Amino acid sequence: MSEALSELRQELGAMVRDDQATRAAHRADAWVMAEWAALEGRSGPLPLAVLEPRSSEDVARAMRACRALGLPLVTRGGGSGVCGAVQAGADHVVLSTRGLAGLVRLEAEDALAVFRAGTMGIDAEERVRQDGFTIGHWPQSVALSTVGGWVATRAAGQFSTGYGSIEDVLLALEVVLPDGAILRTRETPRAAAGPDLRQLFLGSEGTLGIVTEVSFSLRALPEASRGQALHFASFEAGLGALRRLLRPGWRPPVVRLYDPRESRRGFRDFVPRDRALLLLLHEGPAAAVDVELAAVEALCRESGGVPTDPAAVSQWLAHRNQVPSFRSFLEQGVVVDTIEVAATWSRLPVLYDDVVRSLGEVPGLLAATAHASHAYRSGANLYFSFAVKPADPSSIPAVYAECWRRTMEATLAAGGGIAHHHGIGRVRRGWLAQELGAVGAALLWKLKDAVDPDGLLNPGNLLPPRAAEP
Amino acid sequence: MSEALSELRQELGAMVRDDQATRAAHRADAWVMAEWAALEGRSGPLPLAVLEPRSSEDVARAMRACRALGLPLVTRGGGSGVCGAVQAGADHVVLSTRGLAGLVRLEAEDALAVFRAGTMGIDAEERVRQDGFTIGHWPQSVALSTVGGWVATRAAGQFSTGYGSIEDVLLALEVVLPDGAILRTRETPRAAAGPDLRQLFLGSEGTLGIVTEVSFSLRALPEASRGQALHFASFEAGLGALRRLLRPGWRPPVVRLYDPRESRRGFRDFVPRDRALLLLLHEGPAAAVDVELAAVEALCRESGGVPTDPAAVSQWLAHRNQVPSFRSFLEQGVVVDTIEVAATWSRLPVLYDDVVRSLGEVPGLLAATAHASHAYRSGANLYFSFAVKPADPSSIPAVYAECWRRTMEATLAAGGGIAHHHGIGRVRRGWLAQELGAVGAALLWKLKDAVDPDGLLNPGNLLPPRAAEP
Numbered sequence: 001m002s003e004a005l006s007e008l009r010q011e012l013g014a015m016v017r018d019d020q021a022t023r024a025a026h027r028a029d030a031w032v033m034a035e036w037a038a039l040e041g042r043s044g045p046l047p048l049a050v051l052e053p054r055s056s057e058d059v060a061r062a063m064r065a066c067r068a069l070g071l072p073l074v075t076r077g078g079g080s081g082v083c084g085a086v087q088a089g090a091d092h093v094v095l096s097t098r099g100l101a102g103l104v105r106l107e108a109e110d111a112l113a114v115f116r117a118g119t120m121g122i123d124a125e126e127r128v129r130q131d132g133f134t135i136g137h138w139p140q141s142v143a144l145s146t147v148g149g150w151v152a153t154r155a156a157g158q159f160s161t162g163y164g165s166i167e168d169v170l171l172a173l174e175v176v177l178p179d180g181a182i183l184r185t186r187e188t189p190r191a192a193a194g195p196d197l198r199q200l201f202l203g204s205e206g207t208l209g210i211v212t213e214v215s216f217s218l219r220a221l222p223e224a225s226r227g228q229a230l231h232f233a234s235f236e237a238g239l240g241a242l243r244r245l246l247r248p249g250w251r252p253p254v255v256r257l258y259d260p261r262e263s264r265r266g267f268r269d270f271v272p273r274d275r276a277l278l279l280l281l282h283e284g285p286a287a288a289v290d291v292e293l294a295a296v297e298a299l300c301r302e303s304g305g306v307p308t309d310p311a312a313v314s315q316w317l318a319h320r321n322q323v324p325s326f327r328s329f330l331e332q333g334v335v336v337d338t339i340e341v342a343a344t345w346s347r348l349p350v351l352y353d354d355v356v357r358s359l360g361e362v363p364g365l366l367a368a369t370a371h372a373s374h375a376y377r378s379g380a381n382l383y384f385s386f387a388v389k390p391a392d393p394s395s396i397p398a399v400y401a402e403c404w405r406r407t408m409e410a411t412l413a414a415g416g417g418i419a420h421h422h423g424i425g426r427v428r429r430g431w432l433a434q435e436l437g438a439v440g441a442a443l444l445w446k447l448k449d450a451v452d453p454d455g456l457l458n459p460g461n462l463l464p465p466r467a468a469e470p
Numbered sequence: 471m472s473e474a475l476s477e478l479r480q481e482l483g484a485m486v487r488d489d490q491a492t493r494a495a496h497r498a499d500a501w502v503m504a505e506w507a508a509l510e511g512r513s514g515p516l517p518l519a520v521l522e523p524r525s526s527e528d529v530a531r532a533m534r535a536c537r538a539l540g541l542p543l544v545t546r547g548g549g550s551g552v553c554g555a556v557q558a559g560a561d562h563v564v565l566s567t568r569g570l571a572g573l574v575r576l577e578a579e580d581a582l583a584v585f586r587a588g589t590m591g592i593d594a595e596e597r598v599r600q601d602g603f604t605i606g607h608w609p610q611s612v613a614l615s616t617v618g619g620w621v622a623t624r625a626a627g628q629f630s631t632g633y634g635s636i637e638d639v640l641l642a643l644e645v646v647l648p649d650g651a652i653l654r655t656r657e658t659p660r661a662a663a664g665p666d667l668r669q670l671f672l673g674s675e676g677t678l679g680i681v682t683e684v685s686f687s688l689r690a691l692p693e694a695s696r697g698q699a700l701h702f703a704s705f706e707a708g709l710g711a712l713r714r715l716l717r718p719g720w721r722p723p724v725v726r727l728y729d730p731r732e733s734r735r736g737f738r739d740f741v742p743r744d745r746a747l748l749l750l751l752h753e754g755p756a757a758a759v760d761v762e763l764a765a766v767e768a769l770c771r772e773s774g775g776v777p778t779d780p781a782a783v784s785q786w787l788a789h790r791n792q793v794p795s796f797r798s799f800l801e802q803g804v805v806v807d808t809i810e811v812a813a814t815w816s817r818l819p820v821l822y823d824d825v826v827r828s829l830g831e832v833p834g835l836l837a838a839t840a841h842a843s844h845a846y847r848s849g850a851n852l853y854f855s856f857a858v859k860p861a862d863p864s865s866i867p868a869v870y871a872e873c874w875r876r877t878m879e880a881t882l883a884a885g886g887g888i889a890h891h892h893g894i895g896r897v898r899r900g901w902l903a904q905e906l907g908a909v910g911a912a913l914l915w916k917l918k919d920a921v922d923p924d925g926l927l928n929p930g931n932l933l934p935p936r937a938a939e940p
Binding site for chain 1 (some may be wrong): 495577579580581582584623624625626635637645651652653654656657658659660662664665666667669670671672673674675678687688689690692693709713717718719720753754755757758761764765804812813814816819833844846847848849850851885886887888889890891892893894898902905907908909910912913914916917919920921932933
């Protein structure tokens, strides 16, 4: 491979990094199985090189060079993904977007801001706040993820119930396509001009193009922000309340309903044993916030909700960006992970029960819990957490796979969707054909083959194993 | 062609209609140039046949038969499109979705309803109202268009500022693909499971598949609904007010700002001469509506807005579904049409002025006016209307094309988007490559060739003329 490397260097010069530390730091994302492999000293060979472009034109040059040399290209942003979308092999080149950082422009009258794709989420948010705006997208990984990564993974943030997910805050995109061409979508608030081409890249996870710029449609920072907390007799009762409070049109940006175990674990001072805690954050003009808060309290009381100290919301806000350290658990022989799925309201209680019951059959299970953190008119997500300590620590990968298999199968059996906002990566890839159906999976492959005919971009990620043609 | 017809009949039996009246009734949509051709007796040859499937499986059979016989297939719903997306030639087969009508199921707990694609919009809306819901999508054509047509054209309704456009009310789709396979997307409220495959068909205008079922995420019928009307010193002042009232997060479902000429023409009793009228409709829980109405009045007064009788809103509501009769104008030698475009706030005043000025240079122009009827955080649409009476009536097609050319070019020059919600069809096709850029246009062609490799579906519509490969 050193010949390929030397050719790459000839084409791309200083953009190419091949020192061992850089290659090791960019080989993977934050998937717990990558952590496990690293801990076991089994991460495998390093990628051939890391590319550090400084401009969209650099990315286009990198794309053309890799294509000419037949080198698979894996794009990496903040590396905070937890599904294994970044797993570079020995013959792979990793392109880091982190050198594409910073604000391109902010247009206050148009409430829009354009950032280079490698800008860290928190930096973008802090920048627009200087001008009185918010992007309204705040994933737990906001300090670890890039704005380009938000698009590529189809992310959702903690304020999504009121403000929408990444697809709702995105105005326009710049993307380098596998043929090296640079696509810039038009900066208009809405169009009926053929299929929305941005959608091809939202959730593409590095398989269809490389996002180089992201334009957001901003919101004004809210005049008021008020927390509210209530608890319910059960998780199912809380889900019913959530459904009923959304029905008339109330849209608190944050709604978070914890099952009794998570309520107890995280909010002991605010909730009696065996009750499900609902946290809400209302934002907007002060008068509107007051009306919404009062109406939501009345609706929740009708569902048996009991108000509790809204300091629970402040506590959540203070700790909401703490990302669990997979590694510290692994060092104790415990594997933990989270799995977010989604379903319509009527399916959620069964889905919740079935997943928790099925995970309960896994030997060594320490905990299987969930909360709902993103709600819609027709349903919500469930965000499961599990922890297992197998008798034999070397069985961790197998036990981990078993927990995923059980959660995915119970979700599909209950009519749910297998991925709410973390994406597919490698951990869910085996179930994507069931999520999309055989026809949908074949269609996705047609799009992939049309846009990336050489299969250059992130091979082995996202797309399900190819089915035999019908 | 009678051999093809006989083979089609052999494959599809009673689904095939080839009487002259049926073929004549399905050859076109409501594009004014189709009306003109009909009036002049120059509609050209009739399509080969009309197919009337009764089920999704019928549609799949029809697709396979047309593919096997190499017959181009044009899908037609209500036929209310105004851009010439349906223009069937002599060797074309038209598939009418109107036999695919009615509710499949309504799930009240999940606030969702599934309709067959040929259901008329008004019928779908009336059906969900029986259960206390609204689809929240009310295009002017609601009584003339089908729910499948809403998806295929990427429609927006009159309540879009608060309730979103078709992409925001759509939950899931069933689509027959060009290879005859039936795609059913998953009925989940949100997913991060690869690119959103529904988006390929939203705005595809019959070129990528045939929508056979549409699942909507519903809203509860609002508790309260209150109109509000104010007038401003100019259209530009009104646009500024609109921008400022949306900024803090207010979202009246209906906002309609008319330029002074349209204000005077439509609402003489409510607005002084040379003022721009803004109509708003607030909906939701009564307490929220009251707060929003008061806040919007205060914000509008800051922009020089003067309240006027909200009966103006009632008047609009009473007449809002009146669709202009192109034909009656044509019979008087006058051609009228509407052109909706969109842009960010800062571009709208220039765009408006430039289009009106440019249309003013067309000999025989009787009127060129506009209103804004769909607003977003970062901008709004402009809905132009024009009427021209050329000295020589036979020049109507040329004068009409000239009005479109001027509007499209002024829009692009001002940085706007050429199509807000009517779609591309044939009338805008020549400008789509500029809208998408050369890279975007080439990408759209890649998608088309991947999904419909034989070019079977609605040839000549939507996609721009093929560019030479780079």
